[in-house]
Amino acid sequence: MKAIRVGLLGLGTVGSGVVKIIQDHQDKLTHQVGCPVTIQKVLVKDKDKKRDVELSKDVLTTEAYDVIQDPEVDVIIEVIGGIEETRRYLLDALQAKKHVVTANKDLIALYGSELTAAAKENGCDLYFEASVAGGIPILRSLEDGLASDRITKMMGIVNGTTNFILTKMNKENAPYDEVLKEAQELGFAEADPTADVEGLDAARKMAILARLGFSMNVDLDDVKVKGISQVSDEDINFSKRLGYTMKLIGIAQRDGQKVEVSVQPTLLPEHHPLSSVHNEFNAVYVYGEAVGETMFYGPGAGSMPTATAVVSDLVSVMKNMRLGVNGSSFVDPQFEKKIKAPSEIFAQQFLRIHVKDQVGSFSKITSIFSERGVSFEKILQLPIKGHDDLAEIVIVTHHTSEEDFTDILQKLNDLEVVHQVKSTYRVEGNGWS
Amino acid sequence: MKAIRVGLLGLGTVGSGVVKIIQDHQDKLTHQVGCPVTIQKVLVKDKDKKRDVELSKDVLTTEAYDVIQDPEVDVIIEVIGGIEETRRYLLDALQAKKHVVTANKDLIALYGSELTAAAKENGCDLYFEASVAGGIPILRSLEDGLASDRITKMMGIVNGTTNFILTKMNKENAPYDEVLKEAQELGFAEADPTADVEGLDAARKMAILARLGFSMNVDLDDVKVKGISQVSDEDINFSKRLGYTMKLIGIAQRDGQKVEVSVQPTLLPEHHPLSSVHNEFNAVYVYGEAVGETMFYGPGAGSMPTATAVVSDLVSVMKNMRLGVNGSSFVDPQFEKKIKAPSEIFAQQFLRIHVKDQVGSFSKITSIFSERGVSFEKILQLPIKGHDDLAEIVIVTHHTSEEDFTDILQKLNDLEVVHQVKSTYRVEGNGWS
Numbered sequence: 001m002k003a004i005r006v007g008l009l010g011l012g013t014v015g016s017g018v019v020k021i022i023q024d025h026q027d028k029l030t031h032q033v034g035c036p037v038t039i040q041k042v043l044v045k046d047k048d049k050k051r052d053v054e055l056s057k058d059v060l061t062t063e064a065y066d067v068i069q070d071p072e073v074d075v076i077i078e079v080i081g082g083i084e085e086t087r088r089y090l091l092d093a094l095q096a097k098k099h100v101v102t103a104n105k106d107l108i109a110l111y112g113s114e115l116t117a118a119a120k121e122n123g124c125d126l127y128f129e130a131s132v133a134g135g136i137p138i139l140r141s142l143e144d145g146l147a148s149d150r151i152t153k154m155m156g157i158v159n160g161t162t163n164f165i166l167t168k169m170n171k172e173n174a175p176y177d178e179v180l181k182e183a184q185e186l187g188f189a190e191a192d193p194t195a196d197v198e199g200l201d202a203a204r205k206m207a208i209l210a211r212l213g214f215s216m217n218v219d220l221d222d223v224k225v226k227g228i229s230q231v232s233d234e235d236i237n238f239s240k241r242l243g244y245t246m247k248l249i250g251i252a253q254r255d256g257q258k259v260e261v262s263v264q265p266t267l268l269p270e271h272h273p274l275s276s277v278h279n280e281f282n283a284v285y286v287y288g289e290a291v292g293e294t295m296f297y298g299p300g301a302g303s304m305p306t307a308t309a310v311v312s313d314l315v316s317v318m319k320n321m322r323l324g325v326n327g328s329s330f331v332d333p334q335f336e337k338k339i340k341a342p343s344e345i346f347a348q349q350f351l352r353i354h355v356k357d358q359v360g361s362f363s364k365i366t367s368i369f370s371e372r373g374v375s376f377e378k379i380l381q382l383p384i385k386g387h388d389d390l391a392e393i394v395i396v397t398h399h400t401s402e403e404d405f406t407d408i409l410q411k412l413n414d415l416e417v418v419h420q421v422k423s424t425y426r427v428e429g430n431g432w433s
Numbered sequence: 434m435k436a437i438r439v440g441l442l443g444l445g446t447v448g449s450g451v452v453k454i455i456q457d458h459q460d461k462l463t464h465q466v467g468c469p470v471t472i473q474k475v476l477v478k479d480k481d482k483k484r485d486v487e488l489s490k491d492v493l494t495t496e497a498y499d500v501i502q503d504p505e506v507d508v509i510i511e512v513i514g515g516i517e518e519t520r521r522y523l524l525d526a527l528q529a530k531k532h533v534v535t536a537n538k539d540l541i542a543l544y545g546s547e548l549t550a551a552a553k554e555n556g557c558d559l560y561f562e563a564s565v566a567g568g569i570p571i572l573r574s575l576e577d578g579l580a581s582d583r584i585t586k587m588m589g590i591v592n593g594t595t596n597f598i599l600t601k602m603n604k605e606n607a608p609y610d611e612v613l614k615e616a617q618e619l620g621f622a623e624a625d626p627t628a629d630v631e632g633l634d635a636a637r638k639m640a641i642l643a644r645l646g647f648s649m650n651v652d653l654d655d656v657k658v659k660g661i662s663q664v665s666d667e668d669i670n671f672s673k674r675l676g677y678t679m680k681l682i683g684i685a686q687r688d689g690q691k692v693e694v695s696v697q698p699t700l701l702p703e704h705h706p707l708s709s710v711h712n713e714f715n716a717v718y719v720y721g722e723a724v725g726e727t728m729f730y731g732p733g734a735g736s737m738p739t740a741t742a743v744v745s746d747l748v749s750v751m752k753n754m755r756l757g758v759n760g761s762s763f764v765d766p767q768f769e770k771k772i773k774a775p776s777e778i779f780a781q782q783f784l785r786i787h788v789k790d791q792v793g794s795f796s797k798i799t800s801i802f803s804e805r806g807v808s809f810e811k812i813l814q815l816p817i818k819g820h821d822d823l824a825e826i827v828i829v830t831h832h833t834s835e836e837d838f839t840d841i842l843q844k845l846n847d848l849e850v851v852h853q854v855k856s857t858y859r860v861e862g863n864g865w866s
Contacts, residue, residue, distance in 0.1 A: 017723070020723075021581055021582070021723055024583075025581060025582070025583060027767070028581075028583065028648075028767065029581065031648070031764065031767045032580060032764055129578070135721075135724040135725065135727060136578075136727060137574050137577065137578020137579065140573065140574070140577055140578045141570050141573070141574065141578070144570065144573055144577070144745065144748075144749065145562070145569075145570020145573045145574070145742075145745055146570065146741065146745060147465060147744075147745045147748040147749070148454055148458060148461075148462065148741055148743075148744030148745045148747070148748055149454070149458070149741045149744075149745070150457075150458060150461065215461075215464070271709075273709065273730060276704075276706065276709050288568075288741065290450070290453075290454055290737040290738070290740060290741045291568040291731065291732065291737065291738045291741040291742075292568065292731070292732050292735070292737070292738055293731065293732070294568060294569060294729075294730060294731030294732070295728075295729075295730040295731065296727075296728075296729055296730075297706065297727060297728040297729075297730065298724065298725070298726065298727030298728065299724065299725050299726070299727070302725070304723040304724065304725070305723070305724045305725055307723060308579065308581055308582045308721065308723045308724040309578075309724075310581075311580075311581030311582075312577065312578055312579060312580040312581045312582070314581070315577075315580040315581055316577065316580070319762070323756070323758045323761055325756045325758055328756055329752070331464065331465055334460070334461065334464045
């Protein structure tokens with residue numbers, strides 16, 4: 001029984017996890033697939049570094065092409081990250097008829113279509129379950145488990161760092177900067193947290209989800225992004241008062257032929273299932289026309305959860321090899337890409353304004369909304385401590401288009417009685433109470 | 434492009450849902466699989482009954498074997514329910530080289546191994562995703578998404594009726610009988626609710642989950658079952674006081690080579706993710722050695738969610754047909770069945786006792802626990818209104834074996850100061866707060 005041989009690009013935390021799972025679960029893997037799997041070659045930066053996995057030294061190399069072009073290697077597992085250089089590696093690997101498993105969301109978000117085309121052309125598999133929401137088998141669920149359904153909406157908490165920060169801010173009423181610092185000390189945020197806190201990481205994952213869920217070539221540029229660095233503890237306080245929980249939510253929604261994809265801090269009813277996804281956990285809420293509402297919850301990152309997804313992809317490649325059907329599962333996008341204009345995107349909106357406390361203020365403000373046919377679901381007015389001349393007004397609107405809402409904000413800013421529009425957030429999940 | 438032809442056994446609510454999805458999503462199905470799918474023959478009880486799906490009358494038949502033996506039929510979808518007769522139908526269908534998709538948990542729980550063997554022998558597919566937790570693609574997630582991991586524990590809310598009843602009892606402090614009646618009026622419970630409320634339906638699903646998750650031929654008889662009909666509103670009140678939510682939980686747990694499978698009313702910390710699964714929804718919590726904790730949430734029943742799972746299975750069969758790999762995905766159980774003895778099953782236990790309010794009662798009770806080395810996590814003692822001579826004692830133990838706990842209960846019952854042991858429940862999910 002010939003073993004299936006793996007070439008590994010990268011032996012960091014995820015790479016080590018992959019080696020551990022392959023070694024520890026060898027029995028299960030062999031049982032499932034019918035043949036053993038071995039690590040043939042591993043790309044590392046430093047062959048002499050001490051590692052906590054047992055690998056014979058002669059499988060290690062510092063030359064990527066020693067792995068990619070090793071004629072003995074059947075499958076390339078890529079866990080080095082990076083974009084341009086890695087793209088080259090994987091295109092060359094596919095060209096050399098190696099199947100590819102990758103955990104690289106940045107790469108797949110940008111070059112997923114190109115890599116898929118190359119895989120198809122070469123009769124190779126390309127799997128990337130680990131690129132979205134680590135240990136949660138969400139891509140498979142969209143492609144297989146919900147294969148017969150028409151997905152109309154996905155809402156995802158797909159970034160652990162920001163969910164950790166917002167959970168803490170929500171629980172402890174602590175300001176953003178303080179919580180970010182704590183998250184960095186605990187290792188839940190990078191020294192440079194920009195990609196996480198500004199929503200770019202989540203945007204990459206939402207582009208991948210939208211592509212699969214809607215069978216449409218959604219690009220990263222199509223995703224509107226707003227991060228959490230401007231979220232204040234006051235915003236969170238006021239949203240809690242009105243029964244909401246603040247989460248960084250990726251939304252991918254289809255109406256008819258057109259889609260919208262965005263990442264933004266969003267208010268959800270406190271009893272919504274996504275509101276109880278705490279700390280660094282991830283979850284993806286999926287709405288299908290027939291199935292209704294489902295949710296997939298689990299660890300979004302971490303070396304072992306990510307490695308689980310990678311090795312599960314490897315199992316799929318191995319099963320395909322045994323059956324001789326590699327490269328046969330690709331489905332071209334069914335629909336031409338059509339992205340909604342701001343006039344076609346509808347949502348409820350939360351906004352918080354400081355207004356001058358004088359007769360007629362409130363009616364001047366509300367008339368701006370009513371001129372555009374936008375009505376209110378919730379209103380809260382409170383005095384502001386230490387500012388007798390100002391009042392705090394918090395409004396949650398009924399559904400309004402983004403175009404109308406932008407226009408309303410513009411008009412409010414021009415209004416003499418408005419001291420400042422403090423913040424606005426999309427509100428989702430109405431109906432949960 | 435030749436169409437793939439389906440023979441449908443049953444045209445009730447799920448069967449009609451299957452027809453609707455196949456008709457409405459024909460474009461998507463054709464796009465995914467590369468050929469259309471048509472309904473060839475349908476078994477019904479009454480050909481003249483008015484139906485809300487459009488089907489030409491000559492595809493309807495009242496003879497099962499008109500469907501099973503139709504040479505044009507490629508795939509049999511079974512949604513009639515029933516056990517012995519249906520088993521015969523499906524064995525004959527497999528014998529006639531038809532692939533089979535079924536939503537029938539009763540049948541799969543009892544005859545899953547036999548049907549699988551028959552499918553394998555005939556080179557046919559056999560899929561049954563819809564048999565567990567309706568619209569949640571949990572079997573696929575265990576077999577594919579978590580394929581590389583070693584599953585150590587599954588906890589499932591896999592019966593919508595009992596979850597609906599317990600959610601109501603918990604929210605409204607209403608007694609069981611009243612809530613059951615309401616559930617029956619709303620259509621969430623059958624006129625004869627026995628299979629649901631006594632836990633048998635959940636036990637069938639847990640047997641199927643345990644078989645797949647642990648790769649072991651677990652039988653329905655191996656599942657210990659306790660239903661919810663004895664749960665009192667007082668039990669729920671006291672568990673809430675101590676921070677727990679009562680759920681009917683199916684537990685499948687592996688330690689080393691041995692497993693335990695049970696269904697019983699269980700107390701979970703109120704912030705545990707399973708505690709926020711409300712009403713008729715289902716969820717399965719899965720612990721894997723590498724991945725850690727994941728949860729799959731969604732509708733557990735209902736015609737359209739169940740039909741989604743059935744048609745997704747059909748898509749898998751169709752993809753396999755296109756690739757010529759039907760019947761190749763069966764994996765024999767990896768492990769010999771080993772079921773834990775009561776001395777090997779450990780859990781925390783909640784118990785509620787009425788004791789005579791006299792000096793030394795409490796120490797007599799506690800000494801019975803300490804003789805067996807069982808200590809307490811929580812204790813609550815309260816007077817009982819209208820019974821000056823009695824006191825209510827509620828205890829949550831640390832982990833104890835079932836054997837020791839049974840022995841303790843026996844000893845407590847024999848104790849003169851114990852008026853009555855009112856109830857006991859397993860406690861799970863420690864660590865969530």
